[in-house]
């Protein structure tokens with residue numbers, strides 16, 4: 001972090017591939033079967049930010065208001081998803097430049113989605129990479145869009161890349177600041193209610209941690225992400241509130257300019273704040289940066305200036321009341337047609353006597369609000385006949401979360417209609433992990449007499465998703481279905497052992513558990529021993545050791 005140098009990378013790559021790296025592409029020359037890509041940087045940076053990406057990529061180029069070229073990469077087969085994936089990018093870029101008050105400090109900006117990435121995103125200077133899971137179509141955008149990560153990684157280009165922490169003790173100067181500015185960018189795009197909602201969510205999480213006695217100081221280098229990101233962002237919202245917007249911005253500009261391309265500590269930042277603020281900062285420093293507990297009272301005072309939050313609290317305070325005493329209030333709340341209040345109302349109906357809540361459910365369905373309707377799909381697994389028809393209309397909502405949940409619930413509740421439900425949803429893929437498609441395939445296989453001539457093809461397609469041809473998100477779902485229904489065979493067992501060696505530790509953990517239980521149960525041990533010949537040496541060794549471990 002403390003060793004900043006100017007990186008000019010040259011990358012040799014097969015001719016059919018594109019290369020992306022830090023800085024500006026200078027030239028591409030060809031030697032034999034390779035191209036050499038020369039990249040030029042003009043300013044120094046820390047080495048953890050050096051990166052290059054090689055792949056079969058297409059690119060769309062836009063320009064920020066200030067003239068910085070922004071290159072948006074995607075796989076050729078995802079060309080229709082480029083627009084929804086990168087939606088609002090120019091607005092985010094322009095907003096951050098103006099809000100931070102210091103021009104974007106690098107030659108250009110590039111973003112590249114990559115498969116099997118370990119994190120949501122990584123802010124390599126001018127060459128951000130992010131998880132392919134954020135590559136979405138317009139429907140996926142409603143549930144799982146890239147906007148927050150997009151803004152967060154871009155904000156790092158000031159906080160982290162332009163000025164860098166001297167050590168982990170000052171990590172909040174990067175993560176807290178980027179989280180703070182990303183939420184401001186989201187406020188610009190999604191509005192003030194969304195802004196307060198996200199703040200409320202993080203305050204709740206921080207308060208819970210704090211109440212359990214597990215609160216952490218922002219300056220603890222071993223603190224959790226929740227502390228560095230969310231508590232860090234809160235510390236800035238509170239600071240801006242305390243010293244005023246103008247002084248806050250002035251301090252930020254001075255701080256960034258003074259330490260550009262250098263390293264910083266928390267005191268470097270606070271000293272700049274002290275120069276523009278007459279009051280005493282010591283209490284602030286103690287309460288928000290040093291102490292382990294989260295100042296929930298102050299946070300909730302901040303939230304209560306939002307009319308929307310007041311309205312939400314009024315409804316959420318009804319949770320403990322019996323249904324008869326709150327029907328009227330819930331009914332009125334649905335009229336607001338608000339995303340979050342509508343969800344809260346629906347969750348309060350869960351498990352109540354349907355004869356009393358039927359009117360509210362009908363109203364919630366009719367609200368047309370995507371997220372209110374989604375809450376019904378997620379919270380009502382037993383579907384009363386009175387709302388069957390309305391519930392079926394969820395299958396065509398513009399949300400893959402809603403469709404997946406509604407399909408599973410309808411299939412389970414109304415066996416006579418299974419063919420109908422499967423026909424309605426047979427062309428839907430879903431998110432990058434093919435959530436709807438994979439559920440559909442599993443249901444199509446186990447539904448008696450559903451397209452019997454295609455049954456084998458459906459099972460084969462589902463099993464094929466366990467292979468390393470696909471991202472770990474796709475494989476994780478497919479292996480889950482194969483495991484649940486005991487559809488193991490030699491190819492899927494080979495894919496399972498291969499998955500146990502994956503670099504993503506969560507995926508590896510899940511698949512290793514599957515394998516351990518399979519060996520303990522013993523039903524597939526003969527086949528597992530047979531596949532040893534086709535595994536590579538590491539995989540075969542690994543498998544052999546699992547048998548020894550299980551005492552078999």
Ligand SMILES: [Zn+2]
Nearest residue numbers: 152156175178
């Ligand atoms: Zn970050």
